[in-house]
Amino acid sequence: MSDIFVVGATGTVGSQIVNQLRIRDARVTALIRPGTDGAALASQGVKVVEGSLADPTDDLARAVEGSEVVISAVQGGEDVVTHGQVNLIRAAAKAGVPRLIPSDFAVDLFRLDYGDNAFLDHRKKADEEFASSPVRPTSVLNGAFLEVMTAPFLEMVDWDRGTFGYWGDGNQPCDFTTIPDTAAYTAAAALDPGTAGRPVRVAGDVATMRELHAALERGSGRTLQLRQLGSVADLAAEIERRKAEASNVTDYVALQYVWAMVSGKAKLDPLDNDRYPDITPTKAAEFAHRFAA
Ligand SMILES: NC(=O)c1ccc[n+]([C@@H]2O[C@H](COP(=O)([O-])OP(=O)(O)OC[C@H]3O[C@@H](n4cnc5c(N)ncnc54)[C@H](OP(=O)(O)O)[C@@H]3O)[C@@H](O)[C@H]2O)c1
Structure with a gap:
């Protein structure tokens, strides 16, 4: 059974990713922010831990320790999407977690230039930082x-x-792509070590x-x-x-x-649906x- 850590699990996309991971029998731990209600996650058999991407790396490292993959489905500005996710990958590196799926879930942001999309710029910056990490990222790109x-x-x-x-x-x-289908592909990619270090491009x-x-x-x-x-x-x-x-x-x-x-x-090409x-x-x-x- 795989151990997967999910940040943003209370969100629209993150909650669907958790559903899909549970369908695939993964053991899921979710990070929720203090004050956020984790009861729905706990009732699905998810282990809930409190914390935030703004926390120092040591706290996050303790939280993610033992996971095979960290999945982020956070939403927010540069503080969360760039700096928070960089904190997350540093914590994953410190804890020896081998893989991370960042909160991209978009058109092919790797084909875009800075300035083309204000929100995707934050994700491009984070993805650039990930390149120097021993933790291997897998962006899920779904249009x-x-x-x-x-x-x-x-x-x-x-x-x-x-x-x-x-x-x-x-x-x-x-x-x-629908949100549930994107979540299904994300769960499948998380449980597929062959995607380490490369994007997965899918379209419904x-x-x-x-x-x-x-x-x-x-x-x-x-x-x-x-x-x-x-x-x-x-x-x-x-x-x-x-x-x-x-x-x-x-x-x-x-x-x-x-x-x-x-x-x-930002067209996705080639697609990995057949995988x-x-x-x-x-x-x-x-x-x-x-x-x-
Ligand atoms: N391709 C598309 O058409 C499309 C459309 C929409 C979204 N997306 C992408 O999908 C991803 C998820 O979006 P969403 O709509 O699911 O977002 P959402 O519903 O707003 O959920 C965001 C999640 O992030 C958590 N979060 C925010 N700041 C955090 C922090 N500092 N530390 C820990 N957790 C934090 C939130 O926790 P709380 O519950 O505590 O607030 C929540 O669980 C984003 O990357 C977004 O750009 C793509």
Whole structure:
């Protein structure tokens, strides 16, 4: 039985990773912050320890000792995603833990440059620091979550108005994966020592924006009026316009994710889906059943 340590286990993605690890019979220890309720984790047979990535390395090292893999599914700014995760890998190194899966879960951030995406910059910085660690990282890269793609955050699908807006010509293939499927691939990668030191690229579905639109209509049985919002260059200009007026990075970062996809710059290639044939990921049309009227 494998011993896996999970940070961020109370979060949206982390809780699904814990589910998938338990399905695969892994023994799971979860780090939760003081004041966060770990009862749901404990009731799943997870050993819960209190702590924070802001803690000194010694405390974290004691917590992760004996684990085969540390998985991080934290969310936050540079303090957590860069500095916190660097604390985590240092603690793992000190405790002799051989592998770590960082909280990347994104488009191919290794193909992006600094400045392309404010949130992914923090992850790129952490990943650069990991390169000098004896702990071997495995980034799980899954494209966009279908749950996020079809929600207001990315300003593309509006189920209330019945519209689907897209940037570019609509013909660039993009990668989409559900959160449970990403969690399943993450658990599988954690239990697969052959992924040490290399990213795992997976996609539940690969579709152009036009194909995604058709799949969402087919799966939901609803009509979404297709609207071209502008070219990829127009999108880049819109990001710069919002950036100039922004009071917060959240004013433009969603569009940076869209740009990474529709420009093709952060396309996942090649995909590692075949490495895990036991996982049959959900396609966009099947996912869209939940939006049926
Ligand atoms: N590809 C996509 O479309 C997509 C979309 C959304 C998210 N993601 C990625 O998925 C990952 C997880 O996101 P999420 O939505 O699951 O986040 P979330 O629901 O906000 O959960 C974040 C987790 O991190 C924990 N945490 C935060 N700061 C911490 C600290 N200093 N020390 C220890 N734990 C800390 C939180 O603990 P508490 O319970 O104590 O707050 C929580 O368990 C992120 O890397 C995010 O960028 C990808």
